[in-house]
Amino acid sequence: MSRLGSFAGDKMKTRGRKVRGSAYLAVPFVLLAFVATASTAFAATESTSKTAIFARVTWKVVKPGDAVDFDLQITNGARLGEDPVTYDLKILDLPEGWQEKFFYQGEQVKSLTLKPGESLTVTVEILTAPNSSTGIYQLTFMAYSWMAEYASTQSLSVELREPIREINLVATFPGIVAQVGETVQHSIVIQNRGESGESLRLSALAPEGWSTRFITQDKSEVSSVYLAAGQSITLALETETTDNATPGGYTLTVRASSEDGVVNALMELMIALREKENVSDFDFVSRFPEVTAEAGKSLTYPITLRNLSANDQEIILSVVTAPEKWKTAFKSGDTEVTRITLNPSQSLDLIFQATPPSEVSVGDYSIVVEAESGSTVKQVVFKAKVVGLYKLDVQPSTLYTSVTAGNPLTTTVKVTNSGLSPVTTLSIQVTAPSGWDVSFSPARALSLDPKDSYSFTVTVVPPSNTVAGDYLISVKALSDQYVSDEVQLRVTVEAPTSWALAGVVVAVIAVSLLIFIFKKFSRR
Known part of the structure; x- marks a missing residue:
């Protein structure tokens, strides 16, 4: 057996050494002795080893009986062209009752084969014994082959102690x-x-x-x-x-x-x-205090009044603040109310209606309403979000006209903002038959207020070879907020005068020819 094999065999039979109790003071000396021994034993191997082992974490703390794992990267440092090397994996100095397992990509392994220059990461799982004493245990991971120059080791430390609880x-x-x-x-x-x-x-x-x-x-x-x-x-x-x-x-x-x-x-x-404050004698609440509506439409808020006392309660309803020109009313069905009498424990559902003026601007508004009974006053704040109501009407100066082929046709298109909110970037879109030239001026209007109108001049030119007949031109209004429906203009295209004269000449010739033929044959 080689020197490496003999040493590895001896190390596998050795129980792990532990630093404990008063021996903590001797830890540096023990570690130095261990390093010196390992260095001497593996000098022939480590100094010429073609294998490198790297571990980012080499010290972990667990309690007795727990498992601990280390990730180690093994690299075959042989030159390219040499044969792959199979490494056996082992933990030296494993204490009695402890168990070791090696995993590669989730699979348990006992050995690995690496090509020259190849690196693989293995996970070493060490299960400590439940009856192990607390302290620091020094272990040695070894990856070795039958060739001594491919053996390498990595020192690992496991500290056993009870977990801190706080x-x-x-x-x-x-x-x-x-x-x-x-x-x-x-x-x-x-x-x-x-x-x-x-x-x-x-x-x-x-x-x-x-x-x-x-x-x-x-x-x-x-x-x-x-x-x-x-x-x-x-x-x-x-x-x-x-x-x-x-x-x-x-x-x-x-x-x-x-x-x-x-x-x-x-x-x-x-x-x-x-001290407990006086409890209100009634409830005054709304399930939906925030409502959104289009400009010009009414907003409605449900209200519940509830008498919490053992006596009849007369409750007066009023509006504290509301936007200018807004119409407001408390309603029970179709009846407007401002004063309510409730029996003990009785509740009543009402509607608060708010109607903004037709010229209201888009935006957020608040309305504060109040219910009063004796010395008790309750308020509810209603939120109103008014969104724009947009509509554009398109009205050509005429819905029927005529033009001679090749000549321009000019007409006026009036766009009216019939909605309740201003529109911006107003323009028109004109669609004519293929080949016709279309233009209009001005190109656009920056804005148009409700009820106001704006006129565009539209010019269309049918090609000179356009066949005489009726054609449709479509016009619609465009804005940032709204697109109108199309309005169609009927255009009758007439043939140019030169073609008309040619037709007359042809007709005269045809008629003269018929007269000549008739006279000639009638003499016979």
């Missing part, structure tokens, strides 16, 4: 002011700052008669939570105070405890209760 509770607003009888919500953050996952039981100690519960962001009630290492979660602690509580300061104690009771986190929260 739970923290944080509240951005630990003190909240509320009225007697109200339900209070504290936002709390539970953080797992340890190195292992924790299942935590949650509890809150509150004054007698008060109730508490932990609520997630999706409104679920929970009593425990699991957090992975480094994970945190935000919960709401909902505390329901009693109606007979005395105004003053109160303390809540929040606790998060691990299942084994080893890890605990406590946090105190404060609630300052003040």
Whole structure:
């Protein structure tokens, strides 16, 4: 057996060495001895090895019984043209009860074959023994072949210790002011700052008669939570105070405890209760306080009035503020109302109607309405979004005209903004038969206000060889906001005068020829 083979065999039989207890002070000396021994043993190999091993991470921390893995890159440094090399994989100094596995691309392997210059990355998985003592274990990964010059090693370190466990509770607003009888919500953050996952039981100690519960962001009630290492979660602690509580300061104690009771986190929260304010005698609400409508159309908002008292309530309705020239009304069916009487616990649905003027500009508007009963006043703010109502009408100066082939035809097209909102970049589009020349002026108008009109001069020229007959020309208006319907203009094309004279001459000749023939044969 070669020197390398003998040394590798001896190393495979050796138990891993561990640094522990008071021996920590001797760690540098042990490591130096280990390095010196390895250097001497592998001197013949490492100094001339054609194999390189690289590991980005060589030290990992786990608890006894856990698995740890390292990624190692093996490179065959032989020159091109040499034969591929098969490497056996081994962990030297493996402690008793530990297990090793090697994986390449998810498949478990025991050896690899590399071509000259080729590199592959293998994953070394080491399963530690549950009964291993805590401390630092020095291991050696070896990739070797039957040829000593292809063997190489990489030192690895595994530190066994129990994971750090730490739970923290944080509240951005630990003190909240509320009225007697109200339900209070504290936002709390539970953080797992340890190195292992924790299942935590949650509890809150509150004054007698008060109730508490932990609520997630999706409104679920929970009593425990699991957090992975480094994970945190935000919960709401909902505390329901009693109606007979005395105004003053109160303390809540929040606790998060691990299942084994080893890890605990406590946090105190404060609630300052003040006297309960007078409750409104009625509700005045709207389910849809924001409405969008086209300019010129009415906006409607549903309103619900509800008597919360044990007595009849007379409620007066009014508009506090509204845009200028807007018409407003409270309606029950088709009847306008300004004063409502409700029996105890009775509710009534109304409609608030707002109608903007026809010249209203596109934009957002607000209307504030009010309901008053005795000393209680409730307000609702309605939002109105008015969008443009656009329409363009096209009117040619005539719907029927005629022109001689080859001559220009000029007509006027008037475009009227019949909508309720201005339009911009106004122009027209003229479609004529193929081969006809079409032009119009001006090219465009920058804008056109509602009810205003703008005229375009359109010129079309049919080719001189156009066959006489009726033709259609289509015109439509264009703007940034709206495109009108097409309007058609009927054009009768007549033949040029020269062609007409030629026709007359031909007709005269034909008639003369017929007369001549008739006279000649009638004499016989």
